[in-house]
Amino acid sequence: AQKVTQAQTEISVVEKEDVTLDCVYETRDTTYYLFWYKQPPSGELVFLIRRNSFDEQNEISGRYSWNFQKSTSSFNFTITASQVVDSAVYFCALSELDTGRRALTFGSGTRLQVQP
Amino acid sequence: EAQVTQNPRYLITVTGKKLTVTCSQNMNHEYMSWYRQDPGLGLRQIYYSMNVEVTDKGDVPEGYKVSRKEKRNFPLILESPSPNQTSLYFCASSLSGTPGDEQYFGPGTRLTVT
Numbered sequence: 001a002q003k004v005t006q007a008q009t010e011i012s013v014v015e016k017e018d019v020t021l022d023c024v025y026e027t028r029d030t031t032y033y034l035f036w037y038k039q040p041p042s043g044e045l046v047f048l049i050r051r052n053s054f055d056e057q058n059e060i061s062g063r064y065s066w067n068f069q070k071s072t073s074s075f076n077f078t079i080t081a082s083q084v085v086d087s088a089v090y091f092c093a094l095s096e097l098d099t100g101r102r103a104l105t106f107g108s109g110t111r112l113q114v115q116p
Numbered sequence: 117e118a119q120v121t122q123n124p125r126y127l128i129t130v131t132g133k134k135l136t137v138t139c140s141q142n143m144n145h146e147y148m149s150w151y152r153q154d155p156g157l158g159l160r161q162i163y164y165s166m167n168v169e170v171t172d173k174g175d176v177p178e179g180y181k182v183s184r185k186e187k188r189n190f191p192l193i194l195e196s197p198s199p200n201q202t203s204l205y206f207c208a209s210s211l212s213g214t215p216g217d218e219q220y221f222g223p224g225t226r227l228t229v230t
Binding site for chain 2: 004031033037044045047091093095096103104107108109
């Protein structure tokens with residue numbers, strides 16, 4: 001069965017520090033998708049990125065970057081020069097091709113606190 | 117504006133009093149689902165619907181019902197709410213339910229059952 005582990009429950013950094021949020025997944029499928037969502041204090045879920053299992057290229061979007069490594073089943077998320085507005089709970093999620101429910105399997109989330 | 121709406125956003129109720137949380141999307145999406153979010157557990161799927169009149173159980177369906185009579189609406193029904201259903205609920209939709217589809221989430225409904 002699929003599983004997503006975010007071992008870091010809470011991380012606290014000072015503004016301008018770089019921070020990496022870890023995500024490790026388990027799946028038996030060869031075709032799957034990985035996602036990151038941000039949940040700011042207001043509570044909504046904000047989509048950040050989607051990656052399919054055949055695309056191991058790292059991605060950079062402004063201060064955000066993602067490192068996908070199939071060899072270690074990890075899809076880590078780095079925020080460079082963190083800002084107070086980055087304070088949120090971040091979820092990693094997995095979706096498998098063979099799962100009829102089309103559900104997203106979420107990790108338990110990592111709460112990031114960026115102090116000024 | 118493309119969006120998923122949920123109502124109410126906040127609800128405090130008592131054990132056993134039936135309630136409905138509405139969910140509506142304006143993107144003509146076929147796939148809709150409900151999740152609940154609990155501390156330390158992330159989000160877990162309650163029910164999903166691949167299209168009108170097609171619904172099925174997710175990971176945690178006990179105590180919930182759904183219906184999909186119209187494509188745009190997917191209400192979540194708690195016939196006899198209990199305190200363990202206190203949670204943050206999200207409705208989501210995607211174009212076809214294909215795993216690679218981006219799922220659009222509603223703003224969430226915070227439910228407290230006393």
